[in-house]
Amino acid sequence: MTHMHVAGSIHADVTAPAPVWLTRPEDVNALTPKLWSRTVHRDEDGVIQVGGVRLTDLAEQVGTPAYILDEDDFRARAQDWRSAFAGWTVYYAGKSFLCGALARWVDEEGLNLDVCSLGELTVALRAGFAPSRIGMHGNNKSETELRLALQQGVGRIIVDSSDEITRLEALCDELATTANVMIRVTTGVEAHTHEYIATAHEDQKFGFSINGGQALVGMFRCHHSPRLNLLGVHSHIGSQIFDTNGFEVAARRTLKLFSQFREATGIELAELDLGGGFGIAYTKEDDPASADELARGLRDIVEHECRAFGLAVPAVSIEPGRAIVGPAGLALYRVGTVKPVDVGGGVTRRYLSVDGGMSDNIRPALYAAEYSAALASRTSTAEAVVSRVVGVHCEGGDILVRDEFLPADVRIGDLLAVPASGAYSRSMASNYNHTPRPPVVSVRDGKVRTMLRRETLDDLLSLDAGLAENEE
Structure with a gap:
């Protein structure tokens, strides 16, 4: 489950191009249902859709990287848990992801809410969540x-x-x-x-x-x-x-x-x-x-x-x-660099650098967490090759998806989608390397709604008292 090495998991011995559990897919374009939210599918052009929205269109509208939440999937899962545990009380974990709109979803679906900080409590209260249904x-x-x-x-x-x-x-x-x-x-x-x-x-x-x-x-x-x-x-x-x-x-x-x-x-x-x-x-x-x-x-x-x-x-x-x-969300990235790397022993790994990284998902670096990925903007007839999806940050451990079979013809400009990104991605995101955090948008019935807007450099620099003095 974890990669143990005193210098970090990326320095472990390379004995194979992929872990033993990662098997070559029969169809590199297929989407494994358990990894994705319930409305995800490929349209007739091979583009992944979620909530009735093509990810290519969404990327044009909100940019990349971005977090996308499938509202219908979130609500269905909330209903599943409430129904399965009828007679018990189900608390949604605010730390996994919380914003005003999502707090209202939790409320509307009849769940209680856990918070563990002043910020989370304040969001819940300002969203109108009943204090009597909050646990601190x-x-x-x-x-x-x-x-x-x-x-x-x-x-x-x-x-x-x-x-x-x-x-x-x-x-x-x-x-x-x-x-x-x-x-x-x-x-x-x-x-x-x-x-x-x-x-x-x-x-x-x-x-x-x-x-x-x-x-x-x-x-x-x-x-x-x-x-x-x-x-x-x-x-x-x-x-x-x-x-x-x-x-x-x-x-x-x-x-x-x-x-x-x-x-x-x-x-x-x-x-x-x-x-x-x-x-x-x-x-x-x-x-x-x-x-x-x-x-x-x-x-x-x-x-x-x-x-x-x-x-x-x-x-x-x-x-x-x-x-x-968690399963209701995905992260969307655009490929900027493709680099084959000889890792020794006759093993070549393909590195796909995208426009996000550990600032928008720290879990792989923090826990050696494993994720999956799919080519989102098209299908491919190329062979499936072992690839590593990495970010833009100045860290060797800036890895988003450690090992995945992706088409050999993934190229600059392609979109990659990382499923199961709804929990702990945005809530643990940082501004490392002075990187603004991505937006969170929800999709439902072909409509896109901003839940958290994209941060800007002006947002970050407004906190810098030294720069403010220079402007004066």
């Missing part, structure tokens, strides 16, 4: 963040440390109010995902450890506080998870806390959040479970563990994470 995350929430959450009546604050309990109590005293809280716990479950997105092992920054009794102490403290209303317990084992196996252990350890809390207080806690972080298909080898499959598995786990501890089934919530917005 964060391992180091500031007084400013907590004050706004309390003043606006945020539905639940997920408490992450003893210091935060102290901070919350002081603010509640000052504002003469109470806060609905959940205790976030680390269950010691090792999720089968990248180290940086596994969040339930002991040696990391989130939550109260169950081992050693920290979680119970935090629960008791919140329970006995006159300013805090303890709703229940929150557990999150990681991200990009494909099955429910890890949740079985996490649920058992979390519900044991419910049982211990009941023994000490005589009270059964009302709510359990199992987190989520469910995976999506970035490459053909990925095989994520459907919302229905995950719902059946998680319901069975919760009901079984509650029976084992003699507990009533609490109100349960989940956080699907990237699973809603």
